[in-house]
Amino acid sequence: MSSASDLLERAxxxxxxxxxxxxxxxxxxxxxxxxxxxxxxxxxxxxRVVGVTGPPGGGKSTLVSRLAGAYRDRGDRVAVVxxxxxxxxxxxxxxxxxxxxxxxxxxxxLFIRSMASRGHSGGVARATMRVVHILDxxxxxxxxxxxxxxxxxxxxxxxxxxxxxLVTVPGLGDDIQAIxxxxxxxxxxxxxxxxxxxxxxxAVRDLAMMQSLGTRGGSGRQRGLEREGSQxxxxxxxxxxxxxxxxxxxxxxxxxxxxxxxxSGEQDRRRRDAARAExxxxxxxxLVKQVTDRIGPAAxxxxxxxxxxxxxxxxxxxxxxxxx
Amino acid sequence: MSSASDLLERAxxxxxxxxxxxxxxxxxxxxxxxxxxxxxxxxxxxxRVVGVTGPPGGGKSTLVSRLAGAYRDRGDRVAVVxxxxxxxxxxxxxxxxxxxxxxxxxxxxLFIRSMASRGHSGGVARATMRVVHILDxxxxxxxxxxxxxxxxxxxxxxxxxxxxxLVTVPGLGDDIQAIxxxxxxxxxxxxxxxxxxxxxxxAVRDLAMMQSLGTRGGSGRQRGLEREGSQxxxxxxxxxxxxxxxxxxxxxxxxxxxxxxxxSGEQDRRRRDAARAExxxxxxxxLVKQVTDRIGPAAxxxxxxxxxxxxxxxxxxxxxxxxx
Numbered sequence: 001m002s003s004a005s006d007l008l009e010r011a012x013x014x015x016x017x018x019x020x021x022x023x024x025x026x027x028x029x030x031x032x033x034x035x036x037x038x039x040x041x042x043x044x045x046x047x048r049v050v051g052v053t054g055p056p057g058g059g060k061s062t063l064v065s066r067l068a069g070a071y072r073d074r075g076d077r078v079a080v081v082x083x084x085x086x087x088x089x090x091x092x093x094x095x096x097x098x099x100x101x102x103x104x105x106x107x108x109x110l111f112i113r114s115m116a117s118r119g120h121s122g123g124v125a126r127a128t129m130r131v132v133h134i135l136d137x138x139x140x141x142x143x144x145x146x147x148x149x150x151x152x153x154x155x156x157x158x159x160x161x162x163x164x165x166l167v168t169v170p171g172l173g174d175d176i177q178a179i180x181x182x183x184x185x186x187x188x189x190x191x192x193x194x195x196x197x198x199x200x201x202x203a204v205r206d207l208a209m210m211q212s213l214g215t216r217g218g219s220g221r222q223r224g225l226e227r228e229g230s231q232x233x234x235x236x237x238x239x240x241x242x243x244x245x246x247x248x249x250x251x252x253x254x255x256x257x258x259x260x261x262x263x264s265g266e267q268d269r270r271r272r273d274a275a276r277a278e279x280x281x282x283x284x285x286x287l288v289k290q291v292t293d294r295i296g297p298a299a300x301x302x303x304x305x306x307x308x309x310x311x312x313x314x315x316x317x318x319x320x321x322x323x324x
Numbered sequence: 325m326s327s328a329s330d331l332l333e334r335a336x337x338x339x340x341x342x343x344x345x346x347x348x349x350x351x352x353x354x355x356x357x358x359x360x361x362x363x364x365x366x367x368x369x370x371x372r373v374v375g376v377t378g379p380p381g382g383g384k385s386t387l388v389s390r391l392a393g394a395y396r397d398r399g400d401r402v403a404v405v406x407x408x409x410x411x412x413x414x415x416x417x418x419x420x421x422x423x424x425x426x427x428x429x430x431x432x433x434l435f436i437r438s439m440a441s442r443g444h445s446g447g448v449a450r451a452t453m454r455v456v457h458i459l460d461x462x463x464x465x466x467x468x469x470x471x472x473x474x475x476x477x478x479x480x481x482x483x484x485x486x487x488x489x490l491v492t493v494p495g496l497g498d499d500i501q502a503i504x505x506x507x508x509x510x511x512x513x514x515x516x517x518x519x520x521x522x523x524x525x526x527a528v529r530d531l532a533m534m535q536s537l538g539t540r541g542g543s544g545r546q547r548g549l550e551r552e553g554s555q556x557x558x559x560x561x562x563x564x565x566x567x568x569x570x571x572x573x574x575x576x577x578x579x580x581x582x583x584x585x586x587x588s589g590e591q592d593r594r595r596r597d598a599a600r601a602e603x604x605x606x607x608x609x610x611l612v613k614q615v616t617d618r619i620g621p622a623a624x625x626x627x628x629x630x631x632x633x634x635x636x637x638x639x640x641x642x643x644x645x646x647x648x
Contacts, residue, residue, distance in 0.1 A: 034639050041637035153477050268632070275632035279624075280612070282642040287611035288604070290646075300603075308592070308599035313365035315358050318606045322614075 004032040008039050011138060016111075019138060023113060026130040037130065040137035045271070047136035050254055051145045051161030053154050053183065058167045059193045062241035064146045070247050072109045076141035079111040081131055083124060083147040083157055111140065117153070125156035126281060129274060132160055155186055160274065162267055163257045165189045165250070166234075168207065170199030184210055187234050188257045191250060195238035207236050232260050295321060328356040332363050335462060340435075343462060347437060350454040361454065364461035369595070371460035374578055375469045375485030377478050377507065382491045383517045386565035388470045394571050396433045400465040403435040405455055407448060407471040407481055435464065441477070449480035450605060453598060456484055479510055484598065486591055487581045489574070490558075491515045492531065494523030508534055511558050512581045515574060519562035531560050556584050619645060 004025075010018035026033045052064050064080055071078045113131065117124050132143050147157045158164045166187035184190075190211070192203045211234065235253050239246030261267040292300055303321055306312040312320075328349075334342035350357045376388055388404055396402045437455065441448050456467050471481045482488045490511035508514075514535070516527045535558065559577050563570030585591040616624055627645055630636040636644075 038637045038639050042634050045634050272628065272632040275638070276628045278638045279628050279631055279641050279645075282638050283615065283645060284608045284612055286642055286646060287615060288608055291607065291611060304596065304600045304603050307603055308596040310366050310369050313362045314599070314602045314606050315362050317603050318610050321603075321607060322610060 004035040005039070007032075008036065019111070019134075020113075022134055023131050026134055027115060027127045029127075033130070037133065040134055043137035044133045045136065047132070047140050047143050048254075048258060049132055049136070049143045049145065049161045049163075051147070051158030051164040052167060053147045053158045053164065054167035054191075054193075055169075055172065056148050058169045059241050060146055060148065060167050063167060063191070063193055063239060064144050066241050066244055066247050067251065068110055068142075068144055070251060071142045071144075077109050077111075077139060078142045078144070079113065079135045079140045080144045080146065081128060081135070082112070082114045083117050083128065083145070083154075084114045111135070117147075123156065124153060125159065126278070128157050129160045129278065155183055159186065159270070162261060162270065163188045163254050165191055165254070167191045167193050168203055169194045170197045170203045172203070172206075188232065188261075189250070189253045190234050190236040191239055192236065193239050193241055195246065196240045196243055200238060204236050204238065211236075232257065232264070232266070291321070328359040329363070331356075332360065343435070343458075344437075346458055347455050350458055351439060351451045353451075357454070361457070364458055367461035368457045369460065371456070371464050371467050372578075372582060373456055373460070373467045373469065373485045373487075375471070375482030375488040376491060377471045377482045377488065378491035378515075378517075379493075379496065380472050382493045383565050384470055384472065384491050387491060387515070387517055387563060388468050390565050390568055390571050391575065392434055392466075392468055394575060395466045395468075401433050401435075401463060403437065403459045403464045403467045405452060405459070405467060405469045406436070406438045407441050407452065407469070407478075408438045435459070441471075447480065448477060449483065450602070452481050453484045453602065479507055483510065483594070486585060486594065487512045487578050489513045489515055489578070491517050492527060493518045494521045494527045496527070496530075512556065512585075513574070513577045514558050514560045515563055516560065517563050517565055519570065520564045520567055524562060528560050528562065535560075556581065556588070556590070615645070 007018050007021055007025075011022050022036055024030070025036055050067070052060055052067075054060055061082070064082070068078045068080050115124070115127065115131065128145060132145065135143050145158060145161055147154045164187050166183055166189070168191070170192065184207075190207050192200055192207070194200075237246060237250055237253055239250055241247075258267075261270070300321060303312065303317040307314050307317050331342050331345055331349075335346050346360055348354070349360055374391070376384055376391075378384055385406070388406070392402045392404050437459075439448070439451065439455065452469060456469065459467050469482060469485055471478045488511050490507055490513070492515070494516065508531075514531050516524055516531070518524075561570060561574055561577055563574055565571075582591075585594070624645060627636065627641040631638050631641050
């Protein structure tokens with residue numbers, strides 16, 4: 001029995017250290033990752049995956065903790081996957097009070113995993129998806145994926161989710177505009193957190209305005225319009241994670257979206273997109289490996305040096321490598 | 325004569341519409357992109373490329389305008405490539421006073437190009453690099469690349485630059501911490517803009533502290549430490565783009581960094597990294613095209629559908645496709 005299948009067996013029987021080790025293997029794409037994914041992939045597809053994203057300072061961590069607790073209270077096995085904005089460079093030390101352990105088992109029903117936002121071959125989105133697959137296969141009922149920021153990377157990360165929640169706060173002012181592009185259109189549920197603060201009404205209004213602008217102004221290829229036909233319009237909710245209000249309503253909205261996604265075919269579409277991304281990435285990697293094994297890394301390096309020196313254009317370099 | 329070489333000839337003679345069209349071709353990776361890049365790539369490598377990034381609300385656009393004007397006053401041909409945070413979905417309409425035309429020729433010596441931050445095959449970083457190559461080959465002396473945000477995507481975009489400026493503002497408070505990870509370590513020049521506002525001293529202090537933490541705490545594989553050996557420590561400057569102060573000092577710092585980069589070999593290293601990224605991407609694309617041409621898109625789609633349905637794991641799917 002290989003060490004990977006040994007590990008798998010222990011993880012399946014609930015050994016938390018083995019689960020953590022499995023996650024590290026797939027997160028870092030270690031040599032055993034393929035064997036682990038082969039074994040576990042067929043068991044995936046039953047977890048509810050909820051993505052939570054938004055600008056820094058929105059109280060997402062507290063909100064996610066509240067949600068995790070509430071799902072757990074209903075008897076779910078819950079996992080939180082937090083994409084940590086700390087880089088290896090700073091070691092997370094500057095994050096002040098947000099220092100977290102890399103993983104923690106609070107109790108039998110709740111598993112927390114922090115992932116670095118960088119340093120993953122193939123990107124953090126792919127690493128997140130694999131970690132979610134493992135948790136799904138091991139019987140976690142609800143996976144909450146938390147990511148900080150509103151850029152393209154965050155959009156890619158939360159695409160792993162069946163339902164995406166975008167969390168904003170009152171008082172962002174005009175900055176709400178610059179940071180929402182791209183994220184608003186993948187959000188299934190819009191949340192104004194810290195809604196006990198002044199400016200909550202304006203924040204709700206701003207979101208509603210941006211939503212209606214987006215729906216009217218988008219091109220036909222955008223997701224927003226596809227969805228208009230199948231009639232899901234992201235609801236705008238108010239929560240206060242600190243005061244623990246609005247959590248039940250948020251869970252209800254997530255459940256409604258999940259139901260709609262299953263019935264409308266949206267869930268199948270997202271899962272097909274995810275499968276496509278995974279297959280295409282693996283295919284590219286396998287092909288590049290075949291070629292570099294054949295022609296050797298030295299030949300590739302030599303071609304790159306000539307491109308850097310402007311002696312060769314990149315297209316000619318690739319033709320040369322493939323012809324070799 | 326093909327339409328591409330025709331266009332190239334007109335662009336070289338300074339026809340601005342032809343230049344704009346060339347940029348669109350490479351930005352969107354249109355069929356003629358390879359021919360254009362083949363022709364122009366050998367002519368690249370002379371422009372000074374300056375990246376400007378930082379969180380929203382930092383006054384980067386005004387700062388970049390000031391810099392562009394100052395370089396032009398010195399007789400440089402200047403281009404600004406602005407990665408626009410507006411998505412196709414919103415059409416940029418919500419960006420209020422930052423509405424821009426897609427491109428604009430203000431006068432003979434200044435060219436402005438706005439690029440969407442999404443929708444580029446291969447990513448916005450690659451599209452930016454190609455646009456910069458074209459401008460470089462056509463004789464632009466200074467290319468300013470402006471991007472909004474502090475995520476991984478922005479890090480990738482500004483890597484195209486010979487010198488990277490990170491622009492912050494007073495008053496970010498604790499939020500300065502969450503957004504700097506990953507960006508701080510690629511910054512060659514740190515700028516506190518709006519330095520006439522209260523809190524500028526604190527902002528400078530925060531940056532200095534994060535810089536020293538990073539240098540001490542980073543792992544040996546991080547760029548910060550590599551650089552420590554070759555003795556470049558990013559200076560921290562104060563500017564007020566609105567009051568037009570500190571611009572000459574910023575230009576001097578950029579020039580000093582450029583000189584250091586050329587002498588220390590850092591510039592060569594960055595250009596080799598850029599060449600590697602471009603060659604590897606083209607290689608992957610060529611290989612995938614070879615395979616999909618051979619086995620047909622229908623076979624790929626069928627495999628993806630089986631993966632989505634959990635009948636097949638992604639690794640087995642790729643093996644099947646490559647064995648076909």
